[in-house]
Amino acid sequence: MSALSFxxxxxxxxxxxxxxxxxxxxxxxxxDIEEGEFFGLLGPNGAGKTTLISILAGLSLASxxxxxxxxHDVQTDYAQARRLLGVVPQELVFDPFFSVxxxxxxxxxxxxxxxxxxxxxxxxxxxGLADKxxxxxxxxxxxxKRRVLVAQALVHKPRVIVLDEPTAGVDVELxxxxxxxxxxxxxxxxxxxxxxxxxxxxxxxxxRLAMLKQGRVVALESTSELLKSASSNVLRFKVDAPLPxxxxxKARVTGRIVQFPAQNxxxxxxxxxxxxxxxxxxxxxxxxxxxxxxxFLEVMSGAAS
Amino acid sequence: xxGWQTLFYKEVLRFWKVSFQTIAAxxxxxxxxxxxxxxxxxxxxxxxxxxxxxxxxVPGLVMMSVLQNAFANSSSSLIQSKIMGNLVFxxxxxLSHWSWFFAYVASSMVRxxxxxxxxxxxxxxxxxxxxxxxxxxxxxxxxxxxxLGALGLVAGLWAEKFDQLAAFQNFVIMPMTFLSxxxxxxxxxxxxxxQVSHLNPFFYMIDGFRYGFFGQxxxxxxxSLAVVGSALxxxxxxxxxxxxxxxxxxx
Numbered sequence: 001m002s003a004l005s006f007x008x009x010x011x012x013x014x015x016x017x018x019x020x021x022x023x024x025x026x027x028x029x030x031x032d033i034e035e036g037e038f039f040g041l042l043g044p045n046g047a048g049k050t051t052l053i054s055i056l057a058g059l060s061l062a063s064x065x066x067x068x069x070x071x072h073d074v075q076t077d078y079a080q081a082r083r084l085l086g087v088v089p090q091e092l093v094f095d096p097f098f099s100v101x102x103x104x105x106x107x108x109x110x111x112x113x114x115x116x117x118x119x120x121x122x123x124x125x126x127x128g129l130a131d132k133x134x135x136x137x138x139x140x141x142x143x144x145k146r147r148v149l150v151a152q153a154l155v156h157k158p159r160v161i162v163l164d165e166p167t168a169g170v171d172v173e174l175x176x177x178x179x180x181x182x183x184x185x186x187x188x189x190x191x192x193x194x195x196x197x198x199x200x201x202x203x204x205x206x207x208r209l210a211m212l213k214q215g216r217v218v219a220l221e222s223t224s225e226l227l228k229s230a231s232s233n234v235l236r237f238k239v240d241a242p243l244p245x246x247x248x249x250k251a252r253v254t255g256r257i258v259q260f261p262a263q264n265x266x267x268x269x270x271x272x273x274x275x276x277x278x279x280x281x282x283x284x285x286x287x288x289x290x291x292x293x294x295x296f297l298e299v300m301s302g303a304a305s
Numbered sequence: 306x307x308g309w310q311t312l313f314y315k316e317v318l319r320f321w322k323v324s325f326q327t328i329a330a331x332x333x334x335x336x337x338x339x340x341x342x343x344x345x346x347x348x349x350x351x352x353x354x355x356x357x358x359x360x361x362x363v364p365g366l367v368m369m370s371v372l373q374n375a376f377a378n379s380s381s382s383l384i385q386s387k388i389m390g391n392l393v394f395x396x397x398x399x400l401s402h403w404s405w406f407f408a409y410v411a412s413s414m415v416r417x418x419x420x421x422x423x424x425x426x427x428x429x430x431x432x433x434x435x436x437x438x439x440x441x442x443x444x445x446x447x448x449x450x451x452x453l454g455a456l457g458l459v460a461g462l463w464a465e466k467f468d469q470l471a472a473f474q475n476f477v478i479m480p481m482t483f484l485s486x487x488x489x490x491x492x493x494x495x496x497x498x499x500q501v502s503h504l505n506p507f508f509y510m511i512d513g514f515r516y517g518f519f520g521q522x523x524x525x526x527x528x529s530l531a532v533v534g535s536a537l538x539x540x541x542x543x544x545x546x547x548x549x550x551x552x553x554x555x556x
Contacts, residue, residue, distance in 0.1 A: 054556070057396075057397055058396065058397070058555065059393065059396055059397070059555060059556070060555060060556045061551065061555055061556070078399065079399035079401065080399070082397060082398060082399045083399050085397075087397050089390075089393050089397075091390050091393075093389060093390035093391045093393055093394075094389075094391060095386075095389070095391040095394065096389070097318070097319050097322055097323075098318075102318075103394075106311055106314075106315045107394060107398075109306050109307075109308065109310070109311025109312075109314070109315075110308050110311050110312065110394070110395065110398035110399075110400060111308065111398060111399065112307055112308050112399075114306070152394060153397075
């Protein structure tokens with residue numbers, strides 16, 4: 001049985017005003033995540049990632065389709081499904097009335113977990129919160145609040161951990177701490193579902209990926225297969241002046257840095273020749289293997305909208 | 306503790322941590338009403354034959370405090386959690402709609418009854434009171450607190466902004482409380498307004514509550530019990546239904 005199963009999930013938001021168009025946030029999304037996987041859900045803003053996670057978590061109701069957690073339907077068998085899920089919400093929310101330890105004890109109580117102090121101590125320690133246990137939530141910095149959100153999601157030792165952009169706006173140290181801890185839990189058998197905009201994180205951590213675009217799954221494959229499927233190389237260099245339009249259309253341009261996806265040496269020579277003909281000088285030229293960002297851009301531009 | 310008990314505990318802890326604002330302040334307000342209205346009206350208003358006005362006023366103020374604070378607790382807790390976004394911590398749990406209902410209503414009852422007890426202890430100093438039927442006192446205090454706790458839950462679910470909640474409070478709850486006979490016996494009103502008052506469920510809460518003190522009331526306490534009990538059942542059923550459907554909390 002799959003840890004998570006999305007079966008033809010659609011979500012349509014009704015038109016806000018009369019004559020306005022209904023918004024199809026999710027369009028028959030189907031995929032399964034097996035127990036113990038580290039799975040990444042990628043897509044640009046507005047692709048439907050958070051909507052999908054909200055439906056999984058019971059924060060939102062699907063317009064049609066089903067979602068199950070270890071076979072338990074998130075709507076008809078929600079209590080069992082939510083016991084198996086630990087969700088780290090994207091928004092940095094907190095309850096200003098309580099200290100860190102109080103918040104974690106209360107969260108344990110909601111799940112009916114008693115005498116949870118040992119596990120709470122371990123969570124505080126692993127997430128670098130030990131010295132903040134008695135601090136009030138409102139005194140914590142953004143990064144610290146984020147750690148508490150992670151701890152709150154894990155108080156009941158859920159079999160499936162869902163992280164919705166946990167590293168957005170978070171410093172390097174926390175990212176390291178967080179990923180070490182999540183990777184450890186994953187090794188112990190916990191299933192992890194992650195959404196992120198940091199593609200190098202997804203590439204490093206996730207065994208399998210789904211890409212969403214405008215509410216539809218446009219890629220679903222193991223990370224290594226996805227990387228293989230892309231143009232194998234990238235030609236990267238710097239220029240001082242803008243590229244001619246027809247060249248720029250084929251490239252990924254970030255300021256002075258220009259990157260061309262290329263299959264082989266012939267293509268690379270052609271690009272360099274074209275740059276020379278345009279009267280530009282390419283500096284710091286390098287050829288590298290395609291990474292997930294290249295694949296992502298290829299999939300997103302290729303997928304029919 | 307089980308799930309709903311934890312939510313109940315958290316809700317009690319929430320107002321307890323700011324008890325100066327949630328308990329002491331409303332007690333002071335009620336005492337001010339007592340001092341001012343009692344002073345001004347003591348020799349001008351006769352309610353039942355043998356009951357001095359200040360004594361008549363005390364149960365009214367106690368009940369008004371119970372009702373307003375029970376309402377304030379569930380409604381403000383919910384709207385704050387919705388606006389702060391931390392309601393998600395409860396939404397993510399396996400707690401059922403019944404657990405939500407019992408936890409929010411029971412914690413509101415605790416707050417309402419705590420404030421009511423505070424008002425009672427302070428105002429009872431000012432005037433001799435009788436306690437003709439204490440069981441009625443407790444019954445109406447508990448039922449009234451539960452009804453307003455449930456109403457607060459409905460208002461908290463419905464409101465999306467603080468001003469919507471304030472409107473509900475100022476245009477529904479306040480007039481219904483003030484026009485229910487807190488400060489006067491409805492027998493002193495013109496006939497039309499007496500009849501209108503009979504349509505107000507808050508009237509029966511206060512009237513029944515007062516019966517417990519004086520053994521006299523505008524209507525029989527059994528009628529009041531029937532009205533308040535039915536209102537509680539109807540509002541509770543509606544509240545549980547709203548919670549079950551995820552009204553305005555699960556999109």
